[in-house]
Amino acid sequence: MVLVVIDGLDASGKSIQAISLYMRLRKQGKTACLRIHPSNGDLFGGKAKQFLFSKGRSAHFGSVIFYMLNVVRSVLLYSWQKYDYMIFV
DSSP states (O other), X not given: OEEEEOOOSTTSSHHHHHHHHHHHHHHTTOOEEEEOXXXXXXXXXXXXXXXXXXXXXXXXXXXXXXXXXXXXXXXXXXXTSOOSEEEEO
């Protein structure tokens, strides 16, 4: 499995590039998993997004904690599955 991690500043086009890569790989017949964090697909991602749009030091701390839990959840759920490519944003 090839792990692709796309990181960058907010609104820099990470998700668009990841989706483009995912679609290209799928057209080539490759299996790929795309995970964009924080995701709304689970409690941790939803809470991370909620805290990201809140104000205050505790909101920043909460967003970091829930973001990390969201990423760890994805790694535990998806890393054991057989994909040619795993794309994390």
